[in-house]
Amino acid sequence: MKIILFLIFSPLFVCCNATQNQVGSKKTNVDYANTITANALKKHLYIYAGDEMEGRMTGTKGQYMASNYIRDFYVKEGIEEAPGTDNYFQNISASFFAGRRDAQPSENVVAFIKGSEKPEEIIVISAHLDHVGTDKEGNVFNGADDDGSGTVSILEIAQAFQQAVKDGNGPKRSILFLHVTGEEIGLYGSRYYTENPLFPLANTVCDLNIDMIGRVDPDKKDNPNYLYLIGSNMLSQELQDVSTEVNNKYTKLELDYKYDDPNDPNRFYYRSDHYNFAKNDVPIIFYFNGVHEDYHKMTDTPDKIEYDLMAKRAQLIFYTAWEIANRDQRIAVDKKQKKQV
Template sequence: MKYLFLGLLTIFTVSCNMAQSSVKPTELKTKTRTDYAATITASDLKTHLYIYAGDAMEGRMTGTKGQKLATEYLRNFYMDHGIKSPLEENNYYQRVPKSYFRGKEGTMDSENVVAFIEGSEKPDEIVIISAHLDHVGTDSSGNVFNGADDDGSGTVAILEIAQAFQQAVKDGNGPKRSILFLHVTGEEIGLYGSKYYTENPIFPLENTVCDLNIDMIGRIDPKKADNPNYVYLIGSDKLSQELHDLSERVNKKYSNLELDYTFNDENDPNRFYYRSDHYNFAKNNVPIIFYFNGVHEDYHKMTDTPDKIEYDLMEKRTRLIFQTAWEVANQEKRIIADKL
């Protein structure tokens, strides 16, 4: 009986060791930033965009019913994913009063949508990821200008980036610095939402590390048709050489897109540097990067629809922005504006 017991004990021990050794290495591995970037998918971007740039949103003109539906979609996303507001509980709206839209007849009260992940080590240092939530509405016949690329693409990219960071938080790998996900209103009528934020910041602008602004990342500039694996970068070196170098380094390591600086030229006749929401941060000495795919034949037309979006390419661009935000939020030293 004694020997039988020892035999059974030996079998049991061997079985346990075999069971432990059968655990796959990936099951024991701590998740990395690349794992979180991989949660950003073309499929999820497409699902969001077909809703956000659908006809029901009526072109998202500032202050209209369609724009209110759009902000509700964003708010519900953040609530559903447990990403908190930096304002009072469950209030994700920074109100922009009607009176602020000076000279814009018919414009009603509007709102920026804000969501927030607090940093684990440097919570007072804020990284902003921004995009404008509005578009140009409908025409006199009721035709909808969907604005899938402009700027539905930037808007839903932020949602996917936020979800990736939130998963990192759940896994105990949250960012060292805080991240503000900022969806601004009134861009199409004069950059009003971002202007309002910089004049009424939720967090002091001197504590704002940088603004990564996304405005149109879902299409291909006809001039780049032969090499579509690109994104235009504007402004990365205007205020901070350090931010520019970080951006280049992250892209080379994780994304390998062509970073095209055509529109970063001081003599660019399009003056894109001055035409999206990052500019209101740059005016306040906050380093910025503007991510952009260039204009195309559907720009500000009814034909800017979700079926025209290059979702696989949009996935790559969104992952690059996530990786850049991750680096800015987690490196030891805060980047500085070194070119003032």
């Protein structure tokens, strides 16, 4: 009798388990976020901020090598070039950098994942690809944190989204991976993009801008599990609320808003590429670890990066982008950008 009952019910048991395994095997945002690893970031950054890139000064051979490195990554991953680019490059003529001695042409590098349901709505994830080059003796300013950390974080975030696409779980809204040039000499690349957008700024949901997320502010040595967020509620309270919710659920970093103080003398809100979006009333978040002793020095090298912490910060940005991309409604803009004074 026991044998008969086992034979009768065992196929049902196997079938149910198979169903459970099939359902349970569907990947989630956590699975994709976990593909953003310290080891992968480190591998990229030792190349991207290596001496061969010669400090990535805008318009130089080293900066062009850096742009090629970024493009080659997207080609390898099967992530498409953004419509309107020339083999991933949004070319910028030397005349755009007018007023600078020895101005040379340069380029933004732009890749694109098309949304599955609302492709016309665009989430921009940005970082600047340039740095300050070399000194007169040829010493290299590697710019590992500034902004190699942001650049390679975008590569890993893009790879995570692309894996979701391959699994049939791609974002509902489109994601634009924007690597801008000329930040160090005056936010030129982001200004060029916002004056010549590949998609209408009115359709741009937000810009998540990453500029230095690989180090620890000396003031935060006792609690390195933090990240400065700047401007997250300047134009959209909902954007900050989403950011807070995903952080509380997944990454549990201390989100520090001290640089949103309008009386802060650093005025960081106006000093990175997000501002060219913000002044066009596109909601932004600027992710930043703060200034440290190696900022804009030859000692900003890959060996000083906190890779585990950097991976966690990059995962927060991925989670935020994922949530914004997949919400039923576009996040609301409830404020207008105040003019810089």
